[in-house]
Amino acid sequence: MAQTYTMEDLKQKLQERQHKMTPQRQIVLQIFLDHPGEHLSAEDCHDILRERKAEIGLATVYRTLELLSDLGVLQKMEFGDGCSRYEVNTTDPKRHHHHHLICTKCGKVEEFDEDMLEDLEADILKKCGFKTLDHQVKFYGVCKECQERGED
Ligand SMILES: [Zn+2]
Ligand SMILES: [Zn+2]
Ligand SMILES: [Zn+2]
Structure with missing residues (x-):
């Protein structure tokens, strides 16, 4: 398995861009760290958050996923069903x-x-x-x- 981004990496990347680590950002990345090899949409994340009793609106989930993919921590993908999915990126750019x-x-x-x-x-x-x-x-x-x- 390739080395992927961690919570610590996210903290560092947010700092570099003068962004703060918020509980929402942390909890959204944690979903991906808990589901390695899965490709999750904003709706999937929202469902998992609801199971975990975390009150985060779908719009916030969308914004957070966009930010995490802008930072390169998540990779955004389209599989032709009209909904974007995300997975944790590998840290090695040559891979x-x-x-x-x-x-x-x-x-x-x-x-x-x-x-x-x-x-x-x-x-x-x-x-x-x-x-x-x-x-x-x-x-x-x-x-x-x-x-x-x-x-x-
Ligand atoms: Zn994949
Ligand atoms: Zn099948
Ligand atoms: Zn290749």
Whole structure:
């Protein structure tokens, strides 16, 4: 598993931008730290907060997620269902992003952690002179569970 941002990193990043660490910011990041490998929308976060009896409005959740992704602590993603999702970013900028496997039946998003695009990246550099720094690869299909349910 790649090293990801921690609460301490967030505190530091907020300080650099003269922002304060608020209980809301802390509790929103904590959700992601408690759900590694998950891709959560603002609504998902809001539901989890409600389960934890934390009174934070959906608008505040949206604003906090935007701030955390501006700071680079969270990575914002779109999976084609019209709602943005977030995950904790890795701290190593040289490490390329993992791939996402998106089930078109149930909407589940899984991660595939190996890059395996090194040959393609080398080819792109050779043929186009373009140096790849990162990528977002999405595979759309049907997950194992949905296949077993025999729906396709
Ligand atoms: Zn790569
Ligand atoms: Zn599925
Ligand atoms: Zn991911």
